[in-house]
Amino acid sequence: MNVGDLVKHKYGTLHGEGLILEVLHIGAGNVGDTKSCRVMWNCHGHITFHSMTMQYFEVINECG
Numbered sequence: 001m002n003v004g005d006l007v008k009h010k011y012g013t014l015h016g017e018g019l020i021l022e023v024l025h026i027g028a029g030n031v032g033d034t035k036s037c038r039v040m041w042n043c044h045g046h047i048t049f050h051s052m053t054m055q056y057f058e059v060i061n062e063c064g
Contacts, residue, residue, distance in 0.1 A: 001020060001023070001037065001054055001057065001059055002020065002023070002050075002053070002062070002063060003020050003021065003063070004017055004020065004025060005007025005019075005020045005059050005061070005062050005063050006014070006018070006059070006060045006061040006063075007019075007020060007039065007057040007058060007059055007060060007062075008025060008057070008058055008060050009056055009057065009058075010055075010057060010058045011056070012057055013056075014041065014043070014064060015043045015044070016041060016042050016043030016044065017041070017042055017060060018023070018039035018040060018041040018042070018050070019039065019040045019042075020037050020039055020045055021037075021038045021039060021040055021049075022038040022049065023037050023061060024036040024037055024038060027060075035054055035055070036051060036052065036053055037051070037052065037054050038050070038051050039057075040050060043059075
C-alpha cells in the first residue's frame with residue numbers, strides 16, 4: 001500500500017472508502033516498517049481522518 005491508494009476496510013467494520021495520505025514508520029530503526037498509515041475516510045459524505053494499522057485495509061485502486 002502506498003500514498004494515494006484508495007482502500008476499504010477488509011472486514012466491513014468501517015463503511016465507506018479511504019485515501020491513504022501518509023505511511024507511518026514506527027520507530028527510527030524501522031525505516032522499512034510500514035504497518036500504519038494516516039487515512040482520509042469518507043462514509044456517506046462524512047469525512048474523517050484516522051491513523052490505523054494497514055492490516056485492516058484492502059486496496060481498491062492503486063495510485064500510479
